[in-house]
Amino acid sequence: MVLHLDVNEDIRLDQEMAFKCNLINKPPLCESPIMICVGGDEPEGWIDQSRSYFELCDSQNIKVDFKIVEGTNHFSLLDHAMSEDYELNKKLLNLSKTSKD
Numbered sequence: 001m002v003l004h005l006d007v008n009e010d011i012r013l014d015q016e017m018a019f020k021c022n023l024i025n026k027p028p029l030c031e032s033p034i035m036i037c038v039g040g041d042e043p044e045g046w047i048d049q050s051r052s053y054f055e056l057c058d059s060q061n062i063k064v065d066f067k068i069v070e071g072t073n074h075f076s077l078l079d080h081a082m083s084e085d086y087e088l089n090k091k092l093l094n095l096s097k098t099s100k101d
């Protein structure tokens with residue numbers, strides 16, 4: 001998707017590198033639980049990419065959770081992850097505890 005955005009003028013991502021970096025082409029190799037979060041304010045294509053990766057992980061029988069965090073984008077989503085005022089922070093802490101068991 002970045003290949004078609006103005007930001008690509010700065011990062012200069014080409015087709016080959018985009019393919020290498022595309023997680024859809026690389027199912028996870030570990031058995032750790034995964035939480036896939038995407039901001040609800042992101043473009044639908046980015047939300048769909050996150051959903052597709054969730055489906056890939058789920059199809060590999062990996063313990064995976066998918067969450068759309070409404071009212072956030074890929075920057076403000078980090079605030080929700082880092083502040084104990086938000087549900088996402090609690091979910092991440094629980095995930096880290098269960099992955100140690």
